Amino acid sequence: MSKTRNRRPTDDNAVRRSLVELTAAVRQAVEDGLLEVPASRVAALAEHPRLERATEKPEQTDTPEPPIAPIRTAAAEPPKKQASRGRESVASGSAAEMMVQIAKDYQNNVLDSIKAGLNAALDHAKDFAETKRAGEAAGDIGPANDGVNALDAAVAFRAEAIVLMQANVAATVNYARDLAGTRTAAEFVELTATQARKSCELMLKQADAVKSLGQAVAKDRTERKG
């Protein structure tokens, strides 16, 4: 005679919880987490950006760790201090702090890339001017000051662009910091809108600077040829 096995739990508390109900709780937890205010930590970070933090202990694994392929790209690798900040961020335990740090690191990388690009452009302009001078010395026909004036314009543009980019970086970092401290959805929307407006203003300024450079060079060439 076969024995019938009752697989149903007898305890009323042992009823399986619906995944749909559980997901509703998860959704609420996510919303709460988004509005979480790590105010003290963010404020401390704002006042002391390089706040000392404990170093994270590496995760313990049962198996020996395989060799790690070194990532060595001179141009792209961040400075050691950035690498150490990455580890420090882990230990802080605050997602908001880590996100602010990520934003800062990312913006620093972008700024470095922009500076490198501008310097390369300036070097190119300088080479162009020197070639012109050499050509003039050799008796070539051409507007002698063309390259030199382009160089002046490029120098002015570089200085202006760096100032603007630094302002952009500062605005973005401030935005990330403020965002981490928002208490309500209304604050979030307001901050985001303000940031969008600031970004647009900065982009317009940068566009104007580029336009001015082009006009300066074009005007100079026209005058020389005329």
Added chain:
Amino acid sequence: MYVLALVTQKGGSGKSTLAVGLAVAAMENGERVALVEADPQGTIWRWKERRGDSYPRVDRVSDPAYIEPALARLKAEGTWLAIIDTAATTNAAALRAIARSDLCLIPARPSPADIEAAVPTLIAIRRLNRRFAFILNQTPARGGRLSEAATSLSSLGHLALPYVVQRNDHQDALGAGLGVTEYAPEGKAAEEMVAVWRWVLKKLVEGTVGHEQDAKQAAY
């Protein structure tokens, strides 16, 4: 270069296995693919050692700050898709991977633990304003719980299709240093992986498709 990150702090959800399967499926589709392993557990690195083939390329990063340089280098070398495998924790490496990704895939089994474990990852993704999708992994082939899980995850965001059913081919392929589409090309696991890769590709290239449509398909 597109960047796909597999993230969730739940261990055993299948991030590494999916990363490998998707990378090989993409590679077979003619794409130049690289895997970036930001998980100290080293599952992908060991898979690569067993593989005996130089493709797909695997870069292992030991420090969160090296993720960005690794991606920059891959991009400079002409890589079309970088897949980042992260550790089972929401650490700095995972956050950087999320911040740098075009799409985050959150593998989850149809279990309360996996769904609950997605909370910190979801918060990070939404704070960083990244696109994401859940992928139901290691599922039973059918059943009410699967539909329930699909409905649940669809209410939180996009759900990749099809679901990845629990099949031995995935584990056997990993052990053999192969992608599941190489190990058993005619098998159902390979068929599902190719279909998932097509779904991911569509999301990467074409952008977001209506959430309602995905939810409807997932619930179907």
